[in-house]
Amino acid sequence: MFTIAHGTQRVQDNAAEFSVYRARRSRGNQDSMPKGKQSQSVLRQQSINTINVPDDDGNELGFDPHQHMQHNDDKHDLMEEQVNQNRVRTDLYFNDNRNNMHSHNLFDEDNNQDLDEEGEENLANATNNLAGDVQTQLNRIDKQLRSLSKSVQDNTINPAITTYQNLSNTYSTVVPFNGINLLNVAKAADYKKYSRTILQMLFTVDELSDSILIANPIYNKPGLDPTRMAKWTDAVSARFKIDPVRFDDFFRTCLRRTLAQMLCDTRRKHKRLMKNVGAQRHSAPTSAQSDHGIVGLQSVVSGSPVMQAGQQVHNRNILH
DNA sequence: CACTTGCTTGCCGAACGATC
DNA sequence: GATCGTTCGGCAAGCAAGTG
Numbered sequence A: 001m002f003t004i005a006h007g008t009q010r011v012q013d014n015a016a017e018f019s020v021y022r023a024r025r026s027r028g029n030q031d032s033m034p035k036g037k038q039s040q041s042v043l044r045q046q047s048i049n050t051i052n053v054p055d056d057d058g059n060e061l062g063f064d065p066h067q068h069m070q071h072n073d074d075k076h077d078l079m080e081e082q083v084n085q086n087r088v089r090t091d092l093y094f095n096d097n098r099n100n101m102h103s104h105n106l107f108d109e110d111n112n113q114d115l116d117e118e119g120e121e122n123l124a125n126a127t128n129n130l131a132g133d134v135q136t137q138l139n140r141i142d143k144q145l146r147s148l149s150k151s152v153q154d155n156t157i158n159p160a161i162t163t164y165q166n167l168s169n170t171y172s173t174v175v176p177f178n179g180i181n182l183l184n185v186a187k188a189a190d191y192k193k194y195s196r197t198i199l200q201m202l203f204t205v206d207e208l209s210d211s212i213l214i215a216n217p218i219y220n221k222p223g224l225d226p227t228r229m230a231k232w233t234d235a236v237s238a239r240f241k242i243d244p245v246r247f248d249d250f251f252r253t254c255l256r257r258t259l260a261q262m263l264c265d266t267r268r269k270h271k272r273l274m275k276n277v278g279a280q281r282h283s284a285p286t287s288a289q290s291d292h293g294i295v296g297l298q299s300v301v302s303g304s305p306v307m308q309a310g311q312q313v314h315n316r317n318i319l320h
Numbered sequence B: 001c002a003c004t005t006g007c008t009t010g011c012c013g014a015a016c017g018a019t020c
Numbered sequence C: 001g002a003t004c005g006t007t008c009g010g011c012a013a014g015c016a017a018g019t020g
Helices: A012-024 A032-051 A072-110 A117-157 A191-202 A205-209 A226-240 A244-283 A287-301 A309-319
Strands: none
Touching (some): A205 A244, A226 A244
């Protein structure tokens, strides 16, 4: 069981993380500035790795698309890859020089006599070798770009999550709530979406509307029920393999903002709903109609996924 | 049936105020 | 200055109805 940092426990050294998170929030999910920041850091990392490569031609892509992974195996692979790249570059360099020297000799002789057949054959071989080497390099670059593309795509879905993950830990495979396994109910790959969905399942709209995310004595509204929040924590942690030690940071950095916003949106919607219901009561004050209105309202408020299409349209009209 | 249009919804960025 | 809750408005996706 993990604990979420209490509102009163202000963590002063978290400023940078929070700033990064704010920057990182975006739609499309990605954030304009945060996205840029993220991209910058990734690229910076790549360029740092490139620095170790004695690259004098400037044409080689020195990044390894998997470099952001923290595993030692990957580091080893990266070093091995760089060594291989150096070897290939060196071979290519010497072959190239040899070919150039050979070509020069041929051209010098050409001043005095025609190229003989052997010379032509050598030139053809050298050209073929060079073309083969270039093709090899292009294939290598293409492969790296594909890997990088996939890596970027993964990062786009869960940009910051790898920092807080610990894949070697053992996590719950079942987090039961009302007879269902919370790990199976939402298939969202996005941790933000999953977190919001689970929170909406664990709490009613009234509870979400009348509470703040974490209890804080300086605010009148109470925090969400700690017991169910613990269940929520279990579900999110198990689903995305978040290291228990880092969950507080993960929560503050990656989830707090979006969840707090969700509570505010829920509150806003709820308030608007109540206002409209009040107006409806004024216009149609009969008890029967009022009761109907409330029933319809509750079906919206409960967020029941099983809703008739017609009813949905009706509720939409109530909402706006 | 495919496409367009209008509306609703959820999410997010930006900004603000309160508090420490 | 940092942190957090809140409000407002924009945007994209989803949905239903309309149209050819």
